[in-house]
Amino acid sequence: MDKQDLYKKLVYQNIEDALAELNAEDKGRYYICNCPECNAHEAFIYKNNTNFIQCNRENHCGERMLLQFHEKESLNPEREKIQKTFPSLSDDQKEALTWSMRLFSFAKTGTKSEILDNGYRGLLKENAREHIVDLQNEQVTSYFFNKVSSLLGKDYSNNSWMCKRNLVFPLYDENNILNRVLLRSSSDPTVEPKEIQLIMNPSKETKDFFMEIPDKAKMVVFSESLLDALSFREIDPNCGFVALTGASKTRQVQAYIKENKGAFTDKHILMAMDDDKAGWKAAQKLVDTMRKEGLEENITMFRYSDGFKDANEFLQGNRTQFEKRYLQDTNQLQRAKQMQHEMS
Structure with a gap:
């Protein structure tokens, strides 16, 4: 007989349901939960073995149980979507x-x-x-x-x-x-x-840039990494962003700009690639694409202070100056757009 057959089995739809029902608390490497047998909040589940729960009250309970998860595909929208899209x-x-x-x-x-x-x-x-x-x-x-x-x-x-x-x-x-x-x-x-x-999805050419543009966003920041993009979110929670996964990975972003010009037509665009040779080259490619799409009037270049090479480094090094520089660049672009509007 398999040793696991000696343990009582508890069935849940998934691990999230189990943790919610057992009132789990995150303790780092493990969760402290209500024991399904004695109900004391002294059972534990290790994160590297979520199929096993044990009560820590050795002299009062000490019960050990197996957790099994039987999530039906019909109840799992993610699995259904993957099944249909990536057969x-x-x-x-x-x-x-x-x-x-x-x-x-x-x-x-x-x-x-x-x-x-x-x-x-x-x-x-x-x-x-x-x-x-x-x-x-x-x-x-x-x-x-x-x-x-x-x-x-x-x-x-x-x-x-x-x-x-x-x-x-x-x-x-x-x-x-x-x-x-x-x-x-x-x-x-x-x-x-x-x-x-x-x-993580070997069935197709995977997307290689992050993008979040909220409906109410007036500014869209283009950066070289997600950490740089999130640094601007610290200053302006409503700003949109397009973040590369490396300075050389501009092809998909350029294609997206061409195919979705309307997403940027009414937005201010702040180009904030790293302040180095690779960053300048990436910025030039993206700016050239935007110019061909008639978006050049929307663009301004983010200005770094001496010694800072990227937005996240700038945020950590001088948060006050970083915020000031972002607001200056934002206002500069807004003034330029207003002047163009008045002259037209």
């Missing part, structure tokens, strides 16, 4: 992609993060938690890599160099399907390269 994915890949999306959605609101909750790289909690997922430690990151190995074509779960990268920047397509992830380490600032990109 070339194997069943394992569809399940891994669905699981990843659920994990990231839950982690943004259902877990605590010392890194993100206390101001990551100058970003306040609400701004950081909305866009970044903290897997918290190497054990959980290893578990993540094991679960998604069918998507990556390789299992990184035993690669300590990869498992140090606990911060995940998920990138979704226009249908809100996960396309790729950018990974960073919060515990080891010496790990190089600082950022690794992995494609």
